[in-house]
Amino acid sequence: MNFDPTGIDPLLDKALAAIATRSAFSGFTESGSSRIHGTEKPAAGKAAYEAHLGQDFRLDDTETDFNPAEEVSPFTGKPLNTRYAAADPDRQFAAAEAAMGAWASASVEQRIKLCVEMLRQVDEHGFEIAHAIMHTAGQSFPMAYAGSGANALDRGLEAVAWSWLMMNALPLQAQWQKQIGAGDPVRLAKRWRLMPRGPAVVFCCASFPTWNGYPAMMANLACGNPVLVKPHPTAVLPMAIAVRIMRDVLAGAGFDPALIQLVVDSSDQPLGKVLVEHERAAIVDFTGSARFGSWVEQHAGNRACYTETSGINTVILDGAEDIDAALDSAVNTLCLFSSQMCTSPQTFYVPADGMRDGNGRHLTPDQVEAELIKRIDALAASPKRAASVMGCIQSPTTLSLIDEWTAAAESGRYRLLRRSDGYAHPEGASARTATPLVLGLDLEEGRAPQEEVFGPIAFVVRAADREQALRHAADSARRHGAITAYLYSTDEQYLQSATDAFAWAGAALTCNLTGNMPLNFSAAYSDLHVSGLNPAGNATLAEPSFITGRFRYAQVRRPQAEDADE
């Protein structure tokens, strides 16, 4: 790879430098604090969000038939009532294809430059989008601003940088000379042109729409493909705002804004399958449930298909230099956004001989469970901290799921280690909150869930020993999918076994991490997100495989003499 500065945009060049070394970098501001931004910009952003409520969200003049989506704020319990134009897949795909020609014919440099500019402009609207994220996804403000803002934009910029790298993998013209038979050698001038695949459909999930949305949109656009963004019907607004901003950048540069369109559907009349199987759809980027993700993978056919779904992320608690710090990290990560992240831990393994530290401290499995619960309780009892860490529950379905699993425990199938209840959100009683439900079981009972259980529902699994725990955790990742795995141990040999086991299972492993960083923080330019080696998805953010399927080469050969005449 040539990670040298391009001169196209300083942000791009910094991203390329970070990718080359996998070092920490952010092209955007991660903090939404007024100490950085002052008070005016945050207030204006909030007001801009509020101005969308109850209004038509118009993207172009031809739109008709505006209707509210299914957006209800997890903070206030009130519907947003923002109205979006009715989807019309045939018309929208046709408009996308019509827009594609000029975009694909623009230089790679121009496309890349505009992609970076789109990200920059979206960042300018960071507060507006953060409020839209809060009131659809339910994220706390800090997460909405950083995780759905800067971190997501960084993933987008990373995708632009990789698009640049891959589109420069080959020279686009060559002189070729070969002696064939008698006489003069054959002399050919060869030229290649980068061609888009065609319209891309980008599905965005409900709880974290931008983080996968931006990189997919950017990779597709950078490679010349128009994008139809299909947000989850309960979390449309953040993507609608981003789409509008990006369209404005394109239109300002003289391109057809139909290169980015919004397709709003509903639970009653979902359009996902229609979009994936549409004859004009050439690329599908899906983030969402494992069930629909699997359907997409099976039905994408010859379309380029990138998925991120979900799986069972595990934590093995074998030992730690500092057991308290380890359990702090484990619990904080469990509680982060109420386990509504694709990297949230679900299953905690405790070997029968408990956890040990380097100084002779020993916790029995009972004590490990008690320490976990104690930490959750402490967080739940601190409404301000809980609000910042846990945020709200995106979907009422998650509350039902908590009830179901509570009932399963009450029926005796699991030990009910901790009930879930709401915590007192500082913004009022209407906030949909839920602290983690914790269920206990013995591995031998065979009742460990075989799929993701979405939301703040954790399982503490007692294993006969740490080897059994590792075997089960890795096997679970391999069979049912997992994006991440976490492990605490002071035994180097065991750590190496685990490194090997999770590598083959395709779960990104984080060992012995304590301190301020959530275990599941996945850093753009550095961490590779989703391995493609288990059922949790096939799209890695970001390395070449995330890009190469999005453009192709057209070749033309002519005698060199003719070419020289041009």
Add this chain to the structure above:
Amino acid sequence: MNFDPTGIDPLLDKALAAIATRSAFSGFTESGSSRIHGTEKPAAGKAAYEAHLGQDFRLDDTETDFNPAEEVSPFTGKPLNTRYAAADPDRQFAAAEAAMGAWASASVEQRIKLCVEMLRQVDEHGFEIAHAIMHTAGQSFPMAYAGSGANALDRGLEAVAWSWLMMNALPLQAQWQKQIGAGDPVRLAKRWRLMPRGPAVVFCCASFPTWNGYPAMMANLACGNPVLVKPHPTAVLPMAIAVRIMRDVLAGAGFDPALIQLVVDSSDQPLGKVLVEHERAAIVDFTGSARFGSWVEQHAGNRACYTETSGINTVILDGAEDIDAALDSAVNTLCLFSSQMCTSPQTFYVPADGMRDGNGRHLTPDQVEAELIKRIDALAASPKRAASVMGCIQSPTTLSLIDEWTAAAESGRYRLLRRSDGYAHPEGASARTATPLVLGLDLEEGRAPQEEVFGPIAFVVRAADREQALRHAADSARRHGAITAYLYSTDEQYLQSATDAFAWAGAALTCNLTGNMPLNFSAAYSDLHVSGLNPAGNATLAEPSFITGRFRYAQVRRPQAEDADE
């Protein structure tokens, strides 16, 4: 990309240099002439081929149940009666997976080195394999030695080189540091490991088994994946010989030869679908019919899937500086291996105002047709030249197809411009030969075939004008698939229109080529073969997209302090 010399193998380094500039290179000898090789080596190769006839072809000691495949020499009409062990997919996939661990754990350098060595050893057996190709695929000796030998090995080496490049796209370890909250920064040591996807199924076609087979095998092996080679039941021997040679190289280096296995099936009991849908299959490389290729694409699901099928390759005859030279090239390419190549032209468009040269010479459509026929007749009348160019017909089915299309002409649907008959092959009357059948039609009649018509069956289509011809040819490529398109014109504006039209249609265009090189010669390291933009397949030989899906990354993160202690 870093195309710098690796020091692993001089052949690899030369391949990388050629890829970087897309210049002409061959790592192997393209001529099988005794002036280069002497007489002993060719004779020994022929004898080695003959020694396989009527014998068990044993690859390992555990094989049982040997049976002949469906191999009948197109040259002699006699069955080869070489017997191969019965396929056992479950056992073979299990053996492949068992072999994978040690291979995937070997260094990239070691795998790459052994891949190059495999190609070198296969080349050492070039004469033996050329005879096996002749007597299964029906290729002439020169083509069998060059096209199925050196050219195919070059495509294999190109795939190895790209595998090297892509596996070196990212650093595999990094120190990462970020200030998060108060206190010390977070310091993480990150490591990545390249992981194979899993067993790959490589389908080889009947008429050109090695040319796509080698690159697929090499890309898979280089990236750590075991390979199950499924040759066409009528053309097993060339791949069996190559598989044995490669296994010997692996075994000699201490690896399990089950990394490369042969799966022989039959027309009555085909195993293609079983292999593609096998739960252990992770990668599918398919070369063959459009119909089965489409099935593979639809059923590969989340497996990495690479296809090359077929389409309608066209020639537009608008004009030429030297009309005779242009028609010579067109006819020679049509006749080459009796149009049994995926790049063979099928449809020749002649505009109503005929062909013009730069000096006022003008041929009417009638005259163009006559000139084409005259050249085919001349070649057919020269048995030695015909044998060298046309070779034999691989499958009796092709003769039936010629009969069907002759009947279609006799029924009045087409003008019968030239009947197909056998030519007198110098090696005897048993050789299955067929000169091109040529049918004429007017574009307006709407009877141009909408799919590949395999073998020496050509259509001369009269168009109202060259614009109509171009529209139809490009549309045909886009809708029905095409790997190549050929065009002769002296009008620069028309050439530019055609360049644009075929770029969007995804057919690699060759303009105004005359002389010794067949129009459809696709040079490794330089020409990109199959665009992925139309139904003729999705696998481009070779650029990054041919490689990136074949391996993935496993990540592990640990506090830096621990890593430093290791």
